[in-house]
Amino acid sequence: xxxxxxxxxxxxxxxxxxxxxxxxxxxxxxxxxxxxxxxxxxxxxxxxxxxxxxxxxxxxxxxxxxxxxxxxxxxxxxxxxxxxxxxxxxxxxxxxxxxxxxxxxxxxxxxxxxxxxxxxxxxxxxxxxxxxxxxxxxxxxxxxxxxxxxxxxxxxxxxxxxxxxxxxxxxxxxxxxxxxxxxxxxxxxxxxxxxxxxxxxxxxxxxxx
Numbered sequence: 791x792x793x794x795x796x797x798x799x800x801x802x803x804x805x806x807x808x809x810x811x812x813x814x815x816x817x818x819x820x821x822x823x824x825x826x827x828x829x830x831x832x833x834x835x836x837x838x839x840x841x842x843x844x845x846x847x848x849x850x851x852x853x854x855x856x857x858x859x860x861x862x863x864x865x866x867x868x869x870x871x872x873x874x875x876x877x878x879x880x881x882x883x884x885x886x887x888x889x890x891x892x893x894x895x896x897x898x899x900x901x902x903x904x905x906x907x908x909x910x911x912x913x914x915x916x917x918x919x920x921x922x923x924x925x926x927x928x929x930x931x932x933x934x935x936x937x938x939x940x941x942x943x944x945x946x947x948x949x950x951x952x953x954x955x956x957x958x959x960x961x962x963x964x965x966x967x968x969x970x971x972x973x974x975x976x977x978x979x980x981x982x983x984x985x986x987x988x989x990x991x992x993x994x995x996x997x998x999x
Contacts, residue, residue, distance in 0.1 A: 803878035807849075814850025822950040825855040825938065830905045832954060833930040834859065835968065836940045838981050839911040839918065847942050848909055851949040859909045862896065882908070893928045900933035909940075913981075920984030924961060931957045939968050941975060950975055962992035 799807075826832075836848060845861075852859045858880055865885040868876045876883075882899050884892045900906050910926040930937045936954035943950070952971045958964055966989035972982040991997040 797874070799878040800874050803875050806875075806879065810846050810849050811853055813846055814853075817847075817947060819847055819850060819947045819949060821851050821854060822948045823952060825852070825857065825907075825951050826954055829936065829938075829954060831900055831903070831933070831935045832907060833926055833933075833935060833937050834907055834909045834940050834951075835912045835922075835926050835937050836909055836942070837912050837922070837972065837985070838920070838941065838979075839913045839916050840944065841916065844911065844942060847949055848940070851951075852907065852909075855951075857905070857907045859907050861909050862892070893925070893932050896929050897932035900935060906935075918981070920981030921988045922965070922985060927957060927961055927964070931959065937964075937968070939971050941972060943976065962989055965989035965992065 834848075834852075836844065848859060860880040860882050862884050863876060863881045865883040865887075868881060868883040882896065884895055886892070888895060890898070896908065900908075908929070910929070912922045912926050913920065914923045926937065936956050938954050939952035941950055942948075952968075955964060955967060966986065969982065969986040969989045972979075973986055976982055988997060
């Protein structure tokens with residue numbers, strides 16, 4: 791479902807975006823660790839996913855970094871009067887009926903654009919125990935783009951971006967590198983301990999990828 795990337799954003803999307811940025815700044819969030827300026831395309835692996843406000847904070851932080859984040863959504867959300875609004879907010883439709891799977895569809899979108907920062911809540915749901923879904927990794931590999939880890943510390947109101955990682959094809963080893971970065975930021979956080987153990991189990995062959 792290609793759309794005009796140069797079209798002027800809708801009034802509704804501009805209003806909503808201003809409200810989101812106002813909430814972000816009023817809450818006093820700060821950035822610890824900047825996004826790499828030389829990169830134009832990458833997957834942001836965001837964790838933990840603990841609140842519906844996560845999108846607000848990531849939108850505010852990426853705005854400060856000079857980028858507009860993108861996210862995946864069901865293709866049915868991009869229909870009717872909501873179509874342009876969803877695109878303007880950074881949505882990328884994924885059609886489960888397509889002969890191309892979600893990974894292939896998003897990889898094609900990366901190829902079509904000059905710039906794309908795709909934010910993925912890698913835990914999947916807020917009820918996660920800390921284990922990650924592997925979809926973000928397969929997308930980054932298929933699109934041939936790096937993964938930038940990012941986490942929101944709600945207690946200290948700090949959002950941190952980590953160093954980009956080029957997927958090697960060894961998911962377990964790469965996941966362990968990412969997990970170790972998260973642990974370095976919040977060593978005692980239980981979900982990040984679970985993530986590190988998940989990576990070690992994958993390396994040991996105890997877990998499916």
